[in-house]
Amino acid sequence: MNLVSQLQHHYEWTPNYRLVYKKPVPQGLKTFQVPQTTGIPGWIVFTYEGKVPVCLWISATEHKRLPCIVDERICGDTFIKVEKIGTLDFVVSDIWMYNSNCVFACSTFKQRYEWLSKLLSRFTTYIEGITIDLIHKSDLGDVPIRGYEEHSEETIGKPGYFVEKDDSQKFTITRLATPDCYEIIGKGYLRVPDIKTSIYLRSKGESFECRCIKHDDEFWDVVENIPEVEVNASTSC
Structure with a gap:
C-alpha cells in the first residue's frame, strides 16, 4: 500500500474531500468571506515516509512529493487544503488535520484562518523557484478568482458555501x-x-x-x- 493509500485508509479521507459546497448561503447567517482562486483544488500533506518527513501534493488527478522548508514538528500528518496557482505556488484555503488532530471539527473557519497565518509564518519558509510557497489568503494579491467562500462565524466543524463571482x-x-x-x-x-x-x-x-x-x-x-x-x-x- 503506497503512502497516499495509507493516509486514505487511516483517516477515511479522499483527495476529493470537500470543505466548501456550492449552495445558497442560508438567510440571516453571519459569515466570514474569503476569495476562492481559479487554482487547482487539492491538498498539501506534511507526513512521514518511514522516518523521513515529506511534503505531498495530492489532488483528484495526481500525487507527488514536493520540495519544501518546514519545521518537522508539523509533519505528524497535517492536511492543508490548497489551491494550486503555479508549479510551486499554493494558496492556503483551510486546514483539516494538524498532527493527526482534526482541528476542523473543533473550530470555526475564522479561527483556523487566523491561526493558519501564524502557523505558516512560524513553521514554513520558501526559496523562490526552489521550494513550495504557501500563500495565506490575507497575502493573496492580484490573483484571478472564481468566486467567494462564505463561512459561518459561529458554527464549528461545518463546510462553507461557495458563491460564484458575478461579472455582470x-x-x-x-x-x-x-x-x-x-x-x-x-x-x-x-x-x-x-x-x-x-x-x-x-x-x-x-x-x-x-x-x-x-x-x-x-x-x-x-x-x-x-x-x-x-x-x-x-x-x-
Missing part, C-alpha cells in the same frame, strides 16, 4: 426601431440568440434595466433568469 453589470437598455435590436448607450448592443430572449426583451418595454455580461467588443449577453417558451406546433391539411 446593470445597464439601461433602449429598444431600437429594428426588431430585436437593443442598445446599451455608449457600450454596445444586446445579443438576441433565441426566441425566448426575444420574447423576454419585448416584454420589457421601450426602456428598461437589465443585467448583462460582456460577450465581445460590441455585444453583451443578458444574464437574467429568462423563462422557457412553449412552442405549439400546428399542422393543416
Whole structure:
C-alpha cells in the first residue's frame, strides 16, 4: 500500500474531500468571506515516509512529493487544503488535520484562518523557484478568482458555501426601431440568440434595466433568469 493509500485508509479521507459546497448561503447567517482562486483544488500533506518527513501534493488527478522548508514538528500528518496557482505556488484555503488532530471539527473557519497565518509564518519558509510557497489568503494579491467562500462565524466543524463571482453589470437598455435590436448607450448592443430572449426583451418595454455580461467588443449577453417558451406546433391539411 503506497503512502497516499495509507493516509486514505487511516483517516477515511479522499483527495476529493470537500470543505466548501456550492449552495445558497442560508438567510440571516453571519459569515466570514474569503476569495476562492481559479487554482487547482487539492491538498498539501506534511507526513512521514518511514522516518523521513515529506511534503505531498495530492489532488483528484495526481500525487507527488514536493520540495519544501518546514519545521518537522508539523509533519505528524497535517492536511492543508490548497489551491494550486503555479508549479510551486499554493494558496492556503483551510486546514483539516494538524498532527493527526482534526482541528476542523473543533473550530470555526475564522479561527483556523487566523491561526493558519501564524502557523505558516512560524513553521514554513520558501526559496523562490526552489521550494513550495504557501500563500495565506490575507497575502493573496492580484490573483484571478472564481468566486467567494462564505463561512459561518459561529458554527464549528461545518463546510462553507461557495458563491460564484458575478461579472455582470446593470445597464439601461433602449429598444431600437429594428426588431430585436437593443442598445446599451455608449457600450454596445444586446445579443438576441433565441426566441425566448426575444420574447423576454419585448416584454420589457421601450426602456428598461437589465443585467448583462460582456460577450465581445460590441455585444453583451443578458444574464437574467429568462423563462422557457412553449412552442405549439400546428399542422393543416
